[in-house]
Each structure stands twice: as structure tokens, then as C-alpha cells.
Amino acid sequence: MTILTRRRLIGSIGASAGGLLLSGCDRIVASPAVRHVLGAGESLTMGSQRLLSNRSALAREFSALDMSPVFRTNGNTNPDTDDYDSHIAEGFANWRLIVDGLVRRPLSLSLAQIRAMPHRTQITRHDCVEGWSAIGKWTGLPLKLALDAAGVLAAARYVVFHCADDFDGDPYYESIDLIDAYHPQSILAWGMNDQLLGVGHGAPLRLRVERQLGYKQAKYVMRVELVASLDKIGGGKGGYWEDSAGYQWYAGI
Amino acid sequence: MSDPVPARPTGGDLIYRQRRPVRLWHWINALSVIVMLMSGLMIFNAHPQLYWGQYGANHETPWLAIGSTGASGFLRIGAVTVPTTGVLGISHGVALAFPPLLTIPSGYDLAAARQWHFAFAWLLVIPGLLFWLWGLASRHFQHDLAPTPAELHPRHLWQDITDHARLRFHTGEAARRYNILQKLSYIGIIFGLLPAMVLTGLTMSPGMDAAWPWLLDVFGGRQSARSIHFICAALIVGFIVVHLLMVLLAGPFNELRSMITGWYRLPQEKAR
Structure with a gap:
């Protein structure tokens, strides 16, 4: 009992x-x-965020004193593919950034060409979707200049960033719309904290789109593709985390 | 007020106490606040450390951390570490800061928690703003919530605190209106904690920081805003606990009826 x-x-x-x-x-x-x-x-x-904010409203830029002493890495910290390994070994000398899709003049740019183009430096806060923040200094090519050089066609609506890294074979990619793509702080960064961008943070090129969260800041960017719709890209939701775990495509909050 | 109230109600009388917008907002808000708290705890679980200032990540020292080492959970605030095995940090073998029973969803899912949190945020903000407008326009705030100078007198305040502590609640005619402790706590929620939650929440948004850069200056940075967001959430939990306790002690049937139908029976006068 x-x-x-x-x-x-x-x-x-x-x-x-x-x-x-x-x-x-x-x-x-x-x-x-x-x-x-x-x-x-x-x-x-x-x-409502778009309604409340000017299209080119800037994310706060900080002073060198405000920078995180250590900027932690996150996500993939090395693509670990044979291709990528040989790019590291060659110092990215034979690496090319492809800009194609709905453009008049597809581009294939070397890192030297990209660094020779005008650059913008900004000290901004990186906000991970998990909640932490780190402040770092980014130097890179304004995305607008790359898009203008390629000549964006009128049908284009989104910019897709194809990356060298993957998660279990699913390639990392991200996408933003043209409002964020033409934002003055949207840059393809090749420098970080006064040094060349390291492998852990996305060498040789990573996107900075400062009004959105960390997973939008695609690392190891290999190809910038202009598209009219995101439906046919990856799982159709506009990014690796959007497809695989249901994260929000608009990561402004 | 256009309450159909007898000339001089006394204990035992049924009076119309809560108007429809108050009742409607109360229940919408109860739902959204509870969903926001539970989904918020899941979001917190993604990085259960809090910092002060503009930045803060794994290389900085958090002022608050919840976690686990091996099979034992802990809560650390400053230099003080409290063992919390089975409640915080780790429970039933699941190493999460807040346990599955308290979070939406119950298993670790940051993406879904964010979706719930930001959808219900609208159910908090829009009805909240409408309630503010109604409360001012109808003079509900001025008439029913604003404390009178006499009520704010320290002697009166102290009297009400000791009455509450002895579980002696207002009766008869005096129970028609909110007492001063009710007024102050409702004002604190409606004009203090809830707006603070919304504004600190917005400060965590990189998009809103670009739109309204003053948010960062008001709260001293995104990580400070995140800490304040958490502290205010804890205070709201405290309010809910006391609020429910008061409902139970004051007579749950009568209190619930008044918040559902609007009609409240004045408690009988007792000889003091």
C-alpha cells in the first residue's frame, strides 16, 4: 500500500x-x-523600424577607447576546406570576389584591387543574436561602390552573400535588401582593428551591415549575387540560419 | 465617473468598480507579459550573463551569471555564488540557465523564443499605448490612480503598510477605491516598469539604436540596457507574485469577478 x-x-x-x-x-x-x-x-x-528611421540613419560609431579588448569569434572560425586552405597558404593572392547575378557587368575582383578601391573605417558594435556585444574597428570597401561598379539592374531586389564556410555541408549564405546594401556603413571589410581581417573573423572579406545582428555579418564572402527573389537561394528564407533554425531574416532587433 | 453607485455604498454592496477598458487591458496585458517573461527567459538562456556598459561578451566579467559546472548549477552575482542545482543552471539533467518549465519554448530554441517575444511585444505595446490614451482622456489615471496629498503623507503610508502586513484590508466605503499601496504599485507598473521594459528592449535592437541613438545614452549602452531589462523583468515578476497573493488574501472570487464583469462586492466593515 x-x-x-x-x-x-x-x-x-x-x-x-x-x-x-x-x-x-x-x-x-x-x-x-x-x-x-x-x-x-x-x-x-x-x-516600423524602417518607418521610424531614416534610410541612411547610422549605427553609432565609437571611439578607439570604447573598443572591446578582445573581440570574440563566433560561428565558423575556419572554413577548413582544401580550397580555403590553399587561399590561406597563398595569402589570398589568387582569391577572387565575384559580383554577379542581376548586374550589367559581372566582376571578378582580386583582394589587391579591392584594397586599392576607396575604403571606409568605422568602430561599431557587433550584437550577437544570443545577447552579447563586442566593439571593433572595421575597414573595407563600401558595398555601394562594388554594386555601382557592377551596375545593378532594375529587377534586382536583394543582395546575396555566398560564403566559403559551411555547417555540415550546408553552405553559409546571407542576404539583405537594397536599402541595407546601399547604407553608408554597409562595407565588405578586409581589415579589423587596424590589421588585415583574420581567419577567425572571416578573412579575406566579411560583410558589415551595422543595423542588424551578428548572423547577418557574413564571413568568408566569396560571391555577391544580385537577385530578384530569395525563393531559389538555399532553402528560400534568405540565409543559413533562417533556413536551418527559423531565425528572422530581418535581424534589426 | 458615471458609475451606477448607490448614494453611499456600504459593506456588502455590489458596486461597479472596473470599467471595460481596464478589464480588457488587464487581461491582454496579463497574457502578453507572461508570454514575454517566459520567452524572455529562453532568450536569456542563450547567453546567461549580464554586463554593464556598451559591450560585453565572454572575455568580460559579468555582474550576473547563471550556469553550471558538471552537475551543479549556480547563480553568481558579483563575488557571491549561490548553488542552484535543480532550479537554475541545471535541472533534471538539462543544462539551461532557466528550466524548461519556465520558458517558451521549453527546449532550447532561441529563434522560436525571439519570434514569440517580438510578436507579443506588439500585444504589449499597442494595447498599452491605447490604455495610456484612454486612461488620460477618461481621467481614469487622474481620478483613480493619482495619489492624493493626504495619502502620500508618511503617516498614512506607514498605516497602510502595517495594515497590509497584518492582512487588514480596507472595508466598506473605503474599499471602493484603490488604496495607496495599490495606486503606487499600479503607477509603478504602468508608467515605470512596462515603459522601461519596452525602451530597454528597443535599446538592444541595432536597428533602433540607429533610428533613436538617444536610447544608448539614456541607458548607458546596449549591455546596460540588457541588464536593466532583466532587472525590470524580475521586478515585474515580484509585482505579479504580490498581486496574486493579494487577490488570494482579499477574496479571489470577488476580485476575479470585478476584473471580469466589473462588479465588486464591498467587504463588510469589521470592528477594529
């Missing part, structure tokens, strides 16, 4: 109620219809 003490009874009622609540909640969370409804929040957020 089991003696059901009051404490045990309350405990077990509590536990089963909790369990019921948990499984019920998780069923709601997992439901595609619910996710669809909640997704409206993302459009509302993006719309």
Missing part, C-alpha cells in the same frame, strides 16, 4: 500539471499556423 502524503499528492499534481502544460505549450509552439501568425510580428517590426 502506498501512503499518499499530502506533500506527495501536491507534488505529483504539480508535476503532472506542469507536464501537461509543457506538452500543451510545446504543441502550440511547434504548430506551423502559430508560427505563421507570429511571423506577422517580424514584418510589423521591420516595417
